Amino acid sequence: xxxxxxxxxxxxxxxxxxxxxxxxxxxxxxxxxxxxxxxxxxxxxxxxxxxxxxxxxxxxxxxxxxxxxxxxxxxxxxxxxxxxxxxxxxxxxxxxxxxxxxxxxxxxxxxxxxxxxxxxxxxxxxxxxxxxxxxxxxxxxxxxxxxxxxxxxxxxxxxxxxxxxxxxxxxxxxxxxxxxxxxxxxxxxxxxxxxxxxxxxxxxxxxxxxxxxxxxxxxxxxxxxxxxxxxxxxxxxxxxxxxxxxxxxxxxxxxxxxxxxxxxxxxxxxxxxxxxxxxxxxxxxxxxxxxxxxxxxxxxxxxxxxxxxxxxxxxxxxxxxxxxxxxxxxxxxxxxxxxxxxxxxxxxxxxxxxxxxxxxxxxxxxxxxxxxxxxxxxxxxxxxxxxxxxxxxxxxxxxxxxxxxxxxxxxxxxxxxxxxxxxxxxxxxxxxxxxxxxxxxxxxxxxxxxxxxxxxxxxxxxxxxxxxxxxxxxx
Amino acid sequence: xxxxxxxxxxxxxxxxxxxxxxxxxxxxxxxxxxxxxxxxxxxxx
Numbered sequence: 001x002x003x004x005x006x007x008x009x010x011x012x013x014x015x016x017x018x019x020x021x022x023x024x025x026x027x028x029x030x031x032x033x034x035x036x037x038x039x040x041x042x043x044x045x046x047x048x049x050x051x052x053x054x055x056x057x058x059x060x061x062x063x064x065x066x067x068x069x070x071x072x073x074x075x076x077x078x079x080x081x082x083x084x085x086x087x088x089x090x091x092x093x094x095x096x097x098x099x100x101x102x103x104x105x106x107x108x109x110x111x112x113x114x115x116x117x118x119x120x121x122x123x124x125x126x127x128x129x130x131x132x133x134x135x136x137x138x139x140x141x142x143x144x145x146x147x148x149x150x151x152x153x154x155x156x157x158x159x160x161x162x163x164x165x166x167x168x169x170x171x172x173x174x175x176x177x178x179x180x181x182x183x184x185x186x187x188x189x190x191x192x193x194x195x196x197x198x199x200x201x202x203x204x205x206x207x208x209x210x211x212x213x214x215x216x217x218x219x220x221x222x223x224x225x226x227x228x229x230x231x232x233x234x235x236x237x238x239x240x241x242x243x244x245x246x247x248x249x250x251x252x253x254x255x256x257x258x259x260x261x262x263x264x265x266x267x268x269x270x271x272x273x274x275x276x277x278x279x280x281x282x283x284x285x286x287x288x289x290x291x292x293x294x295x296x297x298x299x300x301x302x303x304x305x306x307x308x309x310x311x312x313x314x315x316x317x318x319x320x321x322x323x324x325x326x327x328x329x330x331x332x333x334x335x336x337x338x339x340x341x342x343x344x345x346x347x348x349x350x351x352x353x354x355x356x357x358x359x360x361x362x363x364x365x366x367x368x369x370x371x372x373x374x375x376x377x378x379x380x381x382x383x384x385x386x387x388x389x390x391x392x393x394x395x396x397x398x399x400x401x402x403x404x405x406x407x408x409x410x411x412x413x414x415x416x417x418x419x420x421x422x423x424x425x426x427x428x429x430x431x432x433x434x435x436x437x438x439x440x441x442x443x444x445x446x447x448x449x450x451x452x453x454x455x456x457x458x459x460x461x462x463x464x465x466x467x468x469x470x471x472x473x474x475x
Numbered sequence: 476x477x478x479x480x481x482x483x484x485x486x487x488x489x490x491x492x493x494x495x496x497x498x499x500x501x502x503x504x505x506x507x508x509x510x511x512x513x514x515x516x517x518x519x520x
Contacts, residue, residue, distance in 0.1 A: 089494040096497075225476040232483040239490055400493050404502045438483050445489060 007150045008160070010313065011320055014187075015164035018180055018324065019171075025179040026172030032355040035173030036336040037105050037250045044263055046178055047255040051267040053181035053325035054247055055083060056188050056274055058142050059385075061319050064275025065299035067230065068282035072212075072219025074227025076279035078234050084272030086238030091264035093243065094252035096403045098260055100461050103468035107249040107399075108341035113467040114402045114459070115410040122417060124341055126395065127244055130388055131337065132370075134245075135330040137384045139374025142323040149300045150316050158374050161323060166367035169328040170360050173335070174250065177328045184325040191318030192277045199306040203284055211287025219286050233434040236441050237385075240392025243399045247333040331370070335363045340468075386433040393440040394420035397448040405452070406459040412451030420444040 029035055042050065060083065067075035101110050111123045139158055146157035169177055200208070212219050221227070242248050255263050281302040285291065292301035300319075303311040339359050344350065350358070398413040420443035428436025496502050 085491075089491060092495055092497060225480060228480045229476065229483060232480065232487045236483065236486055236490060239494075396490060397493070400490075404493075404496060434483075435479055438479065438486055441486050441490070442482070445486070445493075 004151045007146075007152055007316055008156070010316060011152075011160055011164075014317060014320065015160070015168075015324075017183075018164060018168045021180055021183065022168035022171045022176040025176050029172045029175045032339075032352050032359060033105075034175050035356055035359050036332070036339060037174050037254050042178065042251070042255045042263075044259055044266070046182060047251065047259065047263040048267050048270065049185040050178040050181040050254075050329075051087065051248075051251055051263065052270055052274075053184045053188075053322075054251075054329035055087060055267070055271055055326075056185070056322050057138060057326040058145050058319050058323040059137075060271075060275050061188075061191065061278050061315075061322055062141075062145060062296050062299060064279045065282040066296045067275075068279035069285060069295055069298045071224065071227040071230065072216070072221065072283075072286070074222060074224055074231055076276050076282070078227055078230030079279065080272045080275045081231055082234035082238040083275070084268045085235040086242040086268070087248075087271055088265050088268030089235075089239050090242045090248055090252075091261045091268070093400065093403055094248075094255070094260045094264050095257075097249065097252045098257040100403065100464045101253075101467050102465060104253055104464075105250075105468050106337050106340045107244065107246045108337060109467035110249070110399075110402070110464065112341070113464050115398075115413060119398070119410055119414050119417075122414065123244075123395070124337075126391055126417075127246060127337065128334070130241075130244060130391060131246060131330060131334050133384055133388050134241075135327065135334065135366075135370045136373050138323060138327050138330065139370055140377055142320075142327070143374060144377070145296075145319060145323075148294055149297050149319075154377065155375060158371060161320070161327065162367055162371035162374070165324050165327045165331065166364055166371075169331050169367070170363045173359065173363070174254070174332050177325075177332050178254070180328070181325055184321040187321040188274075188318045190314050192274055195303050195307055195311045195314055196277050196280050198311055199281060199284055199302060202306045203288065208284050208287035211289070212283060215289055216286050219283070229434055233438050236393055236396070237389035237434070237437045240389065240394070240396045240437075240441070241385075244392060244395045245333070246337045247329050250333060250336060327370070331363050331367050334366050335359050338362060338366075386437070387428075389433070389437040390424035390428055390440045391421055393437045394424060394444045396441060397444045401448050401452070406461065407452050407456035408448060408459070409452045409455050409457045412448055412455065415451065416444045416447035419447055 064076065064079045067079040071078065097104070104110060107127065108120070108124055111120045139162065142161055143154045143158040146152040147154040168180070172179070218224060252260060278299050281299045284302050284306065285298050290302060290305060292298045300312065300315045303315050339355060339362065343358055394417050398417055401408040402413065420440040423443050424436045424440025427439040492499065492501070
């Protein structure tokens with residue numbers, strides 16, 4: 001049997017396990033709250049694995065080593081800081097969300113009650129663009145990855161992945177996504193914990209270090225400008241992504257209030273080591289002068305050379321589990337956002353059963369749409385993430401100050417977001433992508449802060465307690 | 476490039492200080508509302 005069909009069979013077998021497990025979990029799901037979030041029910045174990053399963057994407061396992069191959073040690077640290085620091089920075093916000101928006105379901109609930117209509121509408125549009133763009137990059141990135149590294153044709157890889165994820169995430173919604181996350185994180189950890197040590201036991205640490213010194217001394221340089229820019233501008237992009245992504249807000253609402261800071265901090269620290277562990281495989285490539293055909297294939301390429309068939313299959317299972325868990329979490333996040341912030345505006349009296357039925361149909365529709373837009377290979381994952389990074393950075397301060405600072409003026413928040421996006425994209429196209437993100441962050445900060453100091457608001461926090469109350473009454 | 480690196484370091488610090496502002500007394504004039512406690516929980520703890 002060819003390696004193509006063995007790889008397809010591995011994915012089908014894993015998919016069957018996910019679908020059967022989801023069916024088992026979904027038998028207990030009877031309310032819309034359980035389907036789109038659930039409030040304050042997740043403890044340390046499910047909360048942490050749910051966050052890690054979503055945030056460890058196919059890109060984490062592939063682009064971390066790519067950054068290390070290009071920029072050496074600073075590249076690995078920069079990529080790790082991009083995602084890890086962002087989740088840790090969300091920890092105090094998650095605690096605050098529990099305190100000020102106790103009945104909320106989505107990030108839209110916060111925007112609707114904290115700001116005015118223009119801010120809310122702008123955010124819903126930007127949020128849907130962001131989360132749908134992210135879903136698309138997961139589909140495209142996953143298809144390319146499975147095609148380039150594991151010989152599975154692009155279209156077959158995308159269709160297989162989306163079909164399995166749509167089936168299992170439609171069954172039990174958020175409960176299925178978080179229930180399976182525990183198992184998926186364990187699979188991902190096989191790649192992280194087993195493969196790099198296996199490779200280093202074969203090659204040896206000293207030969208890799210000496211090879212890096214001999215062939216690419218710059219990879220050991222801790223003051224390289226490109227690496228330093230990634231190390232500090234990268235986390236700003238990551239923080240923007242996390243703050244505006246409804247997937248993180250869903251988990252902030254779902255995790256127990258007394259554990260929420262601990263869980264987000266632990267997840268951020270845990271995530272930090274995932275790209276670093278896999279990125280060490282890139283150091284082997286530099287030190288032993290083994291160059292892959294495509295730079296993003298460096299980790300599985302080295303794993304196969306020095307770890308053998310076991311390491312190669314472990315990579316396939318780990319990477320596919322990472323892709324499936326991220327796509328499932330995004331499908332559920334978009335469903336939750338559209339149901340809560342669009343459907344319920346038109347049908348505010350919808351019963352629990354009507355909402356549940358609509359949410360399931362919506363999950364299938366979004367999944368099919370995600371599959372269709374992923375088929376043509378429109379753009380690359382990293383390009384899309386940097387492009388959307390300008391929008392992410394523009395919303396950091398409206399969200400953060402909106403949660404903590406009652407003086408934040410909604411008009412200034414609106415002006416800050418719009419002007420940050422415009423100036424950010426001017427710099428993005430005229431200077432560089434990370435520079436565009438930095439400028440967007442600065443404009444967002446200065447307009448929010450200076451504007452609100454000149455014309456301070458006096459927000460009444462009790463208004464946020466009303467967020468999500470209407471939906472409770474419909475149950 | 477050095478200018479962009481310094482600018483990104485300063486923005487990085489501003490962002491983190493703002494996010495963890497409650498621990499530095501940055502928002503001390505704010506009244507802390509109370510959240511609701513969960514009715515039940517799903518946990519492995």
